[in-house]
Amino acid sequence: MVDVLQHVTVLRDAAVDALSVKSDGVYVDGTYGRGGHSKKLVGQLGEKGCLLVIDKDPMAIADAKAKFQNESRVAFFHGSFADLDKALQDNDFPPTFDGMLLDLGVSSPQIDDGARGFSFQRDGALDMRMNPKEGISAATWIAKATESEMLEVLWKYGDERFARRIVKSIVSVRDEKPLETTLQLANLISAAVPRKFHGKKHPATKSFQAIRIFINKELADLEQCLDVAVEKLNPGGRLVVISFHSLEDRMVKRFFKKQSSPPPVPRGLPVQDSTLAMPFKLVGKAIKPSQDEVAGNIRSRSSVMRILERCA
Template sequence: MIDGRSFDPEAGQSLHRSVLLDQAVDLLVVQPGGRFIDGTFGRGGHSRLILKRLEGDGRLIGIDKDPEAVRFGEALAAEDGRFVVYHGSFADMDDAASRQDWEAGSVTGVLLDLGVSSPQLDDAERGFSFMSNGPLDMRMDTSRGPSAAEWLNTAAEKEIADVIWRFGEERFSRRIARVVVQQRAEEPLATTRQFAELVRKAVPKKEKHKHPATRSFQAVRIFINRELEDLESGLEKAVQLLAPGGRLVVISFHSLEDRIVKRFMRDLSRGPQLPRGLPVRAEEVEPPYRTVGKALKASEPEIQENVRARSAVMRVLERRADDKGVASE
């Protein structure tokens, strides 16, 4: 999630602009009187625009792991009674929905804007970025779970190497893990600069225009926050909640995320793969979901305004309006 057009309730001003903001909300809010879930509230960029589009009985739930994001959500809820905020992962959106007495098959649209937000990246105290020095934390939810430093200082060398390879696709993962273990024996890792410098020294071949620690920071962040596990679970929960005609809109920012989203939507829109020659009619095997259009990317003007938008990919899945069955489980 590269979150944006965020509203600071104390400063009273906009801070960022959400990637693919208008496109995402245009594709999401096709039934403005319905029920919507913004699974990655951030600073409320998408939520505020969704609320502007709602009509009649339209309602919106915002979800976020980050206690600071929830604080912004509470401020928005105080000014707009159609909105409530839920502290947790979008993997628990079924719980967030049930608290509002929203049943499976009753939600009009779900939006997921994945990854880390700009406010998290830009705050050195959160430890997400190697661009500035700060505590090596990386937790989206700072109220629970081990920090990146705690994990790196205690995990087995093989586990560290496996995580950096799996979630960062870093070919020098074993070398990096070995250096981490050697360093922590002398002095525990505590800061982003420390970790970034270790990785820089461990990587023998540097990629042009890319910091050597980019992949390792991504990998550790994804692991610490269970991002891919939450994504897989969240996608399943979303389609269970979708009403006929409802849509799931997902914006991803790296290939690991997009691969999961693409495969998930492809499989649902293809439906069951039956052997040739079966005596069944087309309408009997038509899948209850369809993909809407092609994958969308940020425009060149948007990328020039926000360089973090360059990797954004948006995909949309719709439950067919004539589907009367029970949502996929």
């Protein structure tokens, strides 16, 4: 099947440059999507280099297998980047690598295909799972969640100020008729948010994002992956993460800072930071897309990229 839905890769050149690819290196793209980063990275590998691509989404992995079908340097893992060990073992990859990229969140094909249930603008079954065979759909969760569970999700992952009104409305409607489609939910949220607070963004933006983050365990997966990935970096190897949400970026920023900061030394001991050998260092500051990139791809506007390197 020809996939007509395209993804415009965010920070494509900057992210692959940040990996500082060695031609015989071992690399992992934890978020293949439609392969914009992977394709550029493979172009920089020599005969002995290799790349493992990972994605939770079966359609992304199908795309990778089609694009790289004659490419023996590329291996595939359908699953979460949180299962990094398994992904490496299943493919007989070396246990350590020279770089890993995470370009978090959802791809344009996921949002633009209404049937996946991610979009509040396109009608489809209210699913929202990156891997439709894992976990429960958004519709199933909404049918069963308690009021307080829904409130917590909308506050924690969406910072939605009208969470209370939205949840009350969901609860009163779902008792009459199950919420099964994206537009049913989007219209309900629009009606629950007072008109004068309808701004440029659709009133359901934050709620949809919050439910998606919850349904896909996005923050838990990221936390688990960061812990494992740093242990697997070879000296000089880099971990490059592009985030789109402040909660993700905060997690990455804190984690990178902790890895690259000296351990606390008891006060009064004659030890200077510079004498402590640090296993990791931050590479530059956070990188954001240029105005030109944002003008050409509005979905890049909230992206932030951070880079951590294992010291030699």
